[in-house]
Amino acid sequence: MTTSLEELLPGTRRALLHRIAVAQAQGRAPSLVAAVVRDGRTVWHGARTCVDGHAPDENVQYRIGSITKTFTAVLVLRLRDEGVLDLGDPLEKHLPGTGAGEATIAELLAHTGGLAAESPAPWWERTPGALRPELADVLGEQPLRHPVGRRFHYSNPGYTLLGALVEEVRGAPWEDVLRREVLEPLGLHRTSGRPQAPHAGGWAVHPWADVMLPEPAEDLGRMASAGQLWSTTGDLARFAVFLARGDDRVLSAESVQEMRAPAAPPEAADVAAGYAYGLGLETRHQDGRLLVGHTGSLPGFLASLTISVRDDVAAVVLANCTSGPLLSAVAADLVGIVAEAEPRIPEPWQPLPDIDRSVLELAGQWYWGTQGFILRLTADGGVSLEPLSGVGRRARLRSNGDGTWTGLDGYYAGEVLKVVRRPDGSLSHLDLGSFVFTRQPYEEGAPVPGGVDPEGWSGIG
Incomplete structure (x- = not known):
């Protein structure tokens, strides 16, 4: 029956x-x-x-x-x-x-x-x-x-x-x-x-x-x-x-x-x-x-x-x-x-509603040291951080309403992401539980712990 x-x-x-x-x-x-x-x-x-x-x-x-x-x-x-x-x-x-x-x-x-x-x-x-x-x-x-x-x-x-x-x-x-x-x-x-x-x-x-x-x-x-x-x-x-x-x-x-x-x-x-x-x-x-x-x-x-x-x-x-x-x-x-x-049929994609441009500015590529990450805005008003390729630490984060974000899962669960800006208001870096994420690998002038060699990147010889 x-x-x-x-x-x-x-x-x-x-x-x-x-x-x-x-x-x-x-x-x-x-x-x-x-x-x-x-x-x-x-x-x-x-x-x-x-x-x-x-x-x-x-x-x-x-x-x-x-x-x-x-x-x-x-x-x-x-x-x-x-x-x-x-x-x-x-x-x-x-x-x-x-x-x-x-x-x-x-x-x-x-x-x-x-x-x-x-x-x-x-x-x-x-x-x-x-x-x-x-x-x-x-x-x-x-x-x-x-x-x-x-x-x-x-x-x-x-x-x-x-x-x-x-x-x-x-x-x-x-x-x-x-x-x-x-x-x-x-x-x-x-x-x-x-x-x-x-x-x-x-x-x-x-x-x-x-x-x-x-x-x-x-x-x-x-x-x-x-x-x-x-x-x-x-x-x-x-x-x-x-x-x-x-x-x-x-x-x-x-x-x-x-x-x-x-x-x-x-x-x-x-x-x-x-x-x-x-x-x-x-x-x-x-x-x-x-x-x-x-x-x-x-x-x-x-x-x-x-x-x-x-x-x-x-x-x-x-x-x-x-x-x-x-x-x-x-x-x-x-x-x-x-x-x-009968696999689940996904909800139709729809664009986000109006969003704060200072938040949109965070989207895109970031580097922790030499490892590339991508930060995306999510439909629920949060953000996600994940490796550009391969395996690595990833997390979803929710907004705290004051310009900071708290990790919801993975290695960064409970950790706070802070957006650090220069005196002129431009983006400097992200601080996530003391890890510094920059727009370029070991970006010159960024406050990377231990500093960045002033000679910059070079080949062998």
Whole structure:
């Protein structure tokens, strides 16, 4: 079963259906449901087999496991943007007495806080959360497995601490804060901490026989902020649009971009796989495409949300089995099918509106030492600096409104570009974080650090 909600080519729709049909059949999932988003809208929905006797639609809930962590990270970034806390703050400053307070909030978001991957036994995903009512029950007697800040080590207890941080600062339960500050503003009315009909049941499929066993759906209690949520392809499609574009009612585009940027030093195996972790979001390089999102699993359920920001395409895939199809690969393939079969049509080129001539004067060729760069004005009112050829440092910069510019990415992120003029008002050079850029290589008379040999350029002999 497949439904076209916006126009995709018939061949594209068939390729999408074929991909999820193969995944469901080969992965032996009781049901599998998927959605694809393009240009901010759901353009395709597909499902295989049944939930309660019907093919699941975009409103049927599945448990989404660790995609919950991305929602928790959004709440923490909101606190940062409000000025309530800083990501560099140690946890102890806002949530004392945990025994893991040395880790900063950013380190917990990026899984570099040194914490254990799991809480002490018994297996928390299949155990009632009421058995761990306190943070001490989640962290155990020795919460740290590695020096704080030294390595990436995925930690469910780390996100439990972040949920507790939200509760401490807001003075309300994590789920209540989430509903008020994220779910309701974004219209995610079918995302909840407990299942709401219609919802799929979770199953374990026998590895060597086509038989199934129902999985328990436990309330995770203190661990809720690491994996509690249930959601639908419809809601997660809307959440994907938010993660790609931002929404000022929740988080700005700049803040969600910060979430998408790798923040943790990857392990060697992750480097080989093209995997890294940001602030509550995973990044992967696959088939020449940068993908961001998160995966999730709990007994009986698998989930994946994947976005290609460059292509403006996202995919959500949910299944109700403990193990089976690799949903991150399925979601990546769905994104690739649409991006390659129906590539994004660029917006028409249009000239810039009226612009300050002193800014236009900056455009063109500059040299740092002997390396050539080009400075361009961008449609968003900023500028970009990039090498004339080959590889090298490049950056986008935004205007500060006072004749200076601040780098947004790359080596120059956060660095300030100053335009230096001579007494007569003519351009002398650019100063970017102490690097002097001149119109000519080692331009005579320019304030190049160390000076320029008065003999000038010469050949050998």
